[in-house]
Amino acid sequence: MLRPLTSALALLLLGLAAGCGRPANPPVTPASGPAAAAAPAKGGPMIWRVGNGAEPQDLDPHIVTGVPEHKILMALFEGLLSENPQDLSPEPGIAERWEISPDGLTYTFHLRAGAQWSDGVPITSTTFVRSYQRMLTPALGAEYASMLHHVRNAKAYNEGKLTDFSQVGFKAVGERTLRVTLNQRTPFLLKMIATHYSWYPVPIHVIEKFGGLARKGTAWTRKENFVGNGPFILKDWKPQQVLLAARNPRFWDHARVRLDEIHFFAVENQDSEERMFRTGQLDLTNELPVAKIDVYRKEFPESLRIDPYLGLYFYRFNVERPPLNDKRVRRALALAVDRESLVKNVTRGGQIPAFSVSYPGTAGYAPTAKLTGKVEEARQLLAAAGFPGGQGFPKLELLYNTSQNHRLVAEAIQQMWRRQLGIDIGLRNEEWKVYLDTTDARKFDLQRGGWIADYVDPHSFLEIWTSDNLNNDTGFKNADYDRLFAKALAAPDDTARYAVYQEMDALLVEELPVIPIYHYTRVVAMNPRVQGVYPTLLDNHPYKYVWLRDAAR
């Protein structure tokens, strides 16, 4: 009796497992049942359901630091400027126009008449000045306050060295005129203001009612108290489930907004998220498991979305540790990595092999210097450095944070080094925060790193490698590089600035404090009825331009 029973069970399990590889219901047309009931019927409200990754920490633009929060805040707030839906270049927001002084140090923003919070309170230049004052107040301990440090005296005020805010470069000149004075030319300032939430205004009049401006985590961001100024307002927030944003009738450009609601689902598990997509619970996922990419390519190409993403996957060298202090060794290791094979066989998400630190095509900039050379050259360099055929090469370790994907990449590259150069690099993984601590203390030989740009400008990637940058973490200190960095900021226009960046990128490929490996892509599943979502390099999709085909409005 036992035998037929277990084989029946085994068959049942096999039958279910066989379904694993191939989604049964095309996501385009949700099946019947509760999933279909959840999908908006034709003529109903236009609701966009989005997988948004981790639970948002908070909704206070001065407190939060993560991507899931950013996605939500883009719906609930608007800054002085907003983003173009196709290339994220600055467009009018609360400011309808602006002027920049010839020396590039003073920006004057003219706010639109009638800009208001979702409770009807007007937004004036004073609102912005007081918002920035709050962000910089030392007692608030805002983690991203450094985003405002480009402004004159902002850093000193934030560090408590200056207590008189009137000396900081934010001035309300008139009720609708805001003047911002900088320390030095900051050519990417407008992009930063358009994209980053640290530049959003906050409802001072509401925050004051809930424990004052210098306190973190007060009740003002609760759903019953929340006030914003974006295209959407907070309708409901069920922690660790879903956050509902509904059209804001008081938004100045509300006529353009087409979606009635956006539902941000907090889904941390990629596999659960993908299953939710297949039952029709989501129109857009936050990620797609690597194992599913080929399935979608074959079965649902219309739902697979791969967009370029302004991020670099790289390995840091600890350039102070021998033999990595030898440029030839670094170059040999960098040349032995077969990037084409890696993105094709391991990461599999259409990533772009990286032969430079900057992304080719960042706001009109493409580095001409490229890391090129044959494996032969790598072997010769290694021999010249005293390790012919890898002989005598010390035992080094590559540090990465515990994750299946990072492990696969590390193992592939470990194999390439062993085969091409005859050297053996050990692998060491650490839990995320331990790994960050180890990196910060520079207790590694090689380290896996990643960097995502905050705004679309080559500055984002090039500033990291200056001598005193806190994210450098390689020990790379180069006076020429620092000089070029300062020169670029002082350049009169973008043509001149980009010419300096070419020199900086060339220097990085020559010195190689890091091995560029690939440029990121965003791989997600998206229902083809979603419209107005363009590949934007930062995965920001200004919501006022998004709409759903086959839905009302």
Next chain:
Amino acid sequence: MFRFITSRLLQSLLALFLVITATFFMIRFVPGGPFTAEKAVTPEILRNLEAHYGLDRPLWRQYLDYLVSLGRGDLGPSFKYPNRTVNEIIGDKLPVSAELGALALAFALVIGITLGTLAAVYRNTWIDYVASTFGMMGISIPTFVVGPLLVLGLAIHLGWFNASGWYGPADRVLPAIVLGFAYAAPVSRLTRGGMLEILGQDFIRTARAKGASELRIITRHALRGGLLPVVSFLGPAVAGILTGSFVIETIFQIPGIGREFVNSAFNRDYTLVLGTVILYAVLIMALNLVVDIVQAWMNPKVRLEE
């Protein structure tokens, strides 16, 4: 009885104090902190942050402050979720996990006790083999396999349920079954063992000799003693099941406390780590006490002594 309970409560209080102290210092000596992030903040900003949360004070002072606020029932603010306190997070999420746990437990007990009893009564027949196979499967197939398989079959292929979420009553079914399945297996095995032992005892033979029906013998006489091993298993199991399952809550996107146990440690959310540890410790201690009392009631051989 009264002496027993007060003495156990005092012991528990001491144990709780030791747990709190050990957790407080252990989490502080783990590398990384609540504000360790990939994008480094300047040392000045980090100082501002630490001052905001009182992390700049000496550790012994922070420990005493924590104990004082704990004495007032205040578990402090969460580091990761600044606009929520640890009390609120537990208050929001424990009921969700408890609801899921209660449903799963009901499923586990009904299935487990029924199968275990049947297996004991019809020992070495096909019924016993089916029940044992079920028990082996429940113990050896992890929930992260059972969960996605059920979702694939019942939610994606048949469309009967949502793939995940915690919105309507229908969303309770799959997680309760998956979690219950994992507990039903040991319950059925323990029931079988306990029942086999009891069914061989003299008082059962006496009952049979007096002509009691088999059903009556099982329900009236045997079960009370036969379930003793299940009851001692249930003490810690109930504490575990009520405080949520990280795996089930992750697979089904359930806003329960189970995920906080794990994530708070990853986030170095010191106060939330302590809050969840205290919650778990208190539940375990309370439930073990209840188990001891219930066992004394069920088994005349057990006396509540110190």
